[in-house]
Amino acid sequence: MIIDATQLSQFESRYRATLINSLAGIKQAFLIGSKSSDGISNVAIFNSLMHIGANPPLWGFVCRPDTVQRDTLRNILETGHYTFNFVHQDDAEKAHQTSAKYASETSEFEACGLHEYSLSNFPAPFVTESPIKIGMKFEEKIDIAINGTILIIGSIQFIDLQEEWLSSDGFVDLAKAKTLTCAGLDAYFEAHLLQRLSYAKPEKWPNKL
Amino acid sequence: MIIDATQLSQFESRYRATLINSLAGIKQAFLIGSKSSDGISNVAIFNSLMHIGANPPLWGFVCRPDTVQRDTLRNILETGHYTFNFVHQDDAEKAHQTSAKYASETSEFEACGLHEYSLSNFPAPFVTESPIKIGMKFEEKIDIAINGTILIIGSIQFIDLQEEWLSSDGFVDLAKAKTLTCAGLDAYFEAHLLQRLSYAKPEKWPNKL
Numbered sequence: 446m447i448i449d450a451t452q453l454s455q456f457e458s459r460y461r462a463t464l465i466n467s468l469a470g471i472k473q474a475f476l477i478g479s480k481s482s483d484g485i486s487n488v489a490i491f492n493s494l495m496h497i498g499a500n501p502p503l504w505g506f507v508c509r510p511d512t513v514q515r516d517t518l519r520n521i522l523e524t525g526h527y528t529f530n531f532v533h534q535d536d537a538e539k540a541h542q543t544s545a546k547y548a549s550e551t552s553e554f555e556a557c558g559l560h561e562y563s564l565s566n567f568p569a570p571f572v573t574e575s576p577i578k579i580g581m582k583f584e585e586k587i588d589i590a591i592n593g594t595i596l597i598i599g600s601i602q603f604i605d606l607q608e609e610w611l612s613s614d615g616f617v618d619l620a621k622a623k624t625l626t627c628a629g630l631d632a633y634f635e636a637h638l639l640q641r642l643s644y645a646k647p648e649k650w651p652n653k654l
Numbered sequence: 655m656i657i658d659a660t661q662l663s664q665f666e667s668r669y670r671a672t673l674i675n676s677l678a679g680i681k682q683a684f685l686i687g688s689k690s691s692d693g694i695s696n697v698a699i700f701n702s703l704m705h706i707g708a709n710p711p712l713w714g715f716v717c718r719p720d721t722v723q724r725d726t727l728r729n730i731l732e733t734g735h736y737t738f739n740f741v742h743q744d745d746a747e748k749a750h751q752t753s754a755k756y757a758s759e760t761s762e763f764e765a766c767g768l769h770e771y772s773l774s775n776f777p778a779p780f781v782t783e784s785p786i787k788i789g790m791k792f793e794e795k796i797d798i799a800i801n802g803t804i805l806i807i808g809s810i811q812f813i814d815l816q817e818e819w820l821s822s823d824g825f826v827d828l829a830k831a832k833t834l835t836c837a838g839l840d841a842y843f844e845a846h847l848l849q850r851l852s853y854a855k856p857e858k859w860p861n862k863l
Contacts, residue, residue: 446820447774449812453711456824462708463824468786468813469705469713470682470740471828471835471845493704495716496678498801499671502662504678505798507704531679537848538860545854556856565656577677584800589714591794591807592707598800603658604677611655615665615672619680619837625848626680626835628828631863632850636680636835636843639746644840645754647765651747654840 467629471636473619474627476540476559477506478528478570479520486552486561486570487516490543492627494529495596502601503584504529509594516549521597525583526568530575532625537633539574540625564605571605576622578605616641676838680845682828683836685749685768686715687737687779688729695761695770695779696725699752701836703738704805711810712793713738718803725758730806734792735777739784741834746842748783749834773814780814785831787814825850 453461472492479487497503508518521527532540542557554561560573564580571578581599588595610622618638626634641654662670681701688696706712717727730736741749751766763770769782773789780787790808797804819831827847835843850863 446817447812447814449774450810453810453813454709458709460824461711464820464826465708465711465713465810466705467824467828468788468815468826470684470703471833472681473679475679494679495702495704496675497716497798497803499674500663500667501801502670502674503801504674507706534848538851541851541860542854545856547856551856565658579677585798587796587798587805589706589794589796589805589807592710592712594706596796596798596805598798601659601662601674603656604662605656606677608655611673615669615676616838616841617673617677618841619676620843624680626845629825631853632825632827633848634829634845635848636845639743639834639842639844641841642747642750645751647754647756647760651750 463629467632471626471628471634474532474540474625474633476530476532476543476572476575477517478530478572479517480524480569481520482523485550486554487520488543488553488557488559488572489517490540497598503598504581504601505596505598507594507596518595518597521583522586524568527581527583527599528567528569528571529579529581530572531577531619531622533574533576534623534625534635536574537625541631565603567602576607576624672838676841680835680837680843683741683749683834683842685739685741685752685781685784686726687739687781688726689733689778690729691732694759695763696729697752697762697766697768697781698726699749706807712807713790713810714805714807716803716805727804727806730792731795733777736790736792736808737776737778737780738788738790739781740786740828740831742783742785743832743834743844745783746834750840774812776811785816785833
């Protein structure tokens with residue numbers, strides 16, 4: 446079936462949001478941990494992790510300032526540090542629950558059954574239950590003028606993961622770590638590695654690694 | 655194990671790139687179809703699809719101008735149109751092969767065993783083999799100053815998909831469509847839906863939908 450721009454614009458707004466959001470792909474689910482300058486911890490689910498570059502190691506994520514994500518955004522801009530915490534498949538409900546509109550003075554850690562974890566004096570809180578924890582330092586805020594969303598870019602300060610998920614060439618198998626992926630605002634997936642393929646060259650077909 | 659910023663900076667560059675790239679999450683794999691003003695079709699694999707907003711329906715992707723992705727970028731800026739084509743799990747090798755550095759005058763469609771598909775007079779080529787095809791119109795180019803990457807934002811012009819993958823509330827199950835996901839530059843995954851959860855509210859725990 447074909448859905449064109451006119452039909453899209455005429456859909457009921459929740460239907461359109463679910464369609465466009467879920468169609469935008471299966472993505473890694475992750476929790477951003479942050480702390481306000483008043484010391485209140487915050488944790489919220491995101492799915493827009495973006496690889497920007499490896500040297501220096503830079504990742505971005507997209508933030509909508511008119512949602513519950515605004516606490517996360519404010520904390521990052523105030524303190525300059527935050528954490529990315531991948532989610533174990535068994536913790537989908539707890540991670541999902543962080544998207545509820547709790548009052549700013551509530552810590553979602555406690556409300557959602559997650560636990561705060563301090564690591565190497567890093568100024569932002571990690572999620573104890575998370576199989577892979579990454580400490581980030583804020584680098585750049587980019588305003589996306591067309592609809593007021595914001596791209597936050599940060600540099601990786603450190604990574605905490607199990608050595609058994611890391612191959613000798615640097616590849617991390619996120620399926621082996623049983624991390625959760627998601628699509629749209631409410632669908633959660635598990636992933637299985639099909640294959641890794643050799644570097645593509647014009648004159649030969651890729652091999653399985 | 656902990657990897658800190660100093661260790662990261664000292665890793666051999668290919669090892670670091672593989673680590674940072676694969677760790678950035680499992681993502682939807684998709685092919686971007688475009689055509690040069692000379693009429694040469696191009697198709698290239700990407701994995702940085704980003705939901706920007708649903709009304710108007712906007713998606714972005716990240717482009718590195720120093721790679722084979724530069725043909726795609728030039729074509730989009732020249733012609734203003736391009737296509738997103740999700741990849742069936744059986745076509746991982748063909749999709750991967752589009753990342754080889756073919757000469758600009760070569761069409762990767764032919765070289766990689768993929769077929770061009772014209773739809774509703776849309777000015778950019780679709781991939782026949784793709785289970786879900788999306789026509790895009792260029793809207794905004796955002797330069798990411800910190801490392802010279804580029805974020806391209808476009809609006810969805812139309813969507814071609816099977817009705818059986820679309821739920822009554824607008825949710826599209828990309829796992830049902832057997833679309834390919836990937837991590838880093840060479841790892842390909844399949845996904846399975848675990849659950850959809852009800853809208854999160856502070857006073858209640860989410861239910862399975």
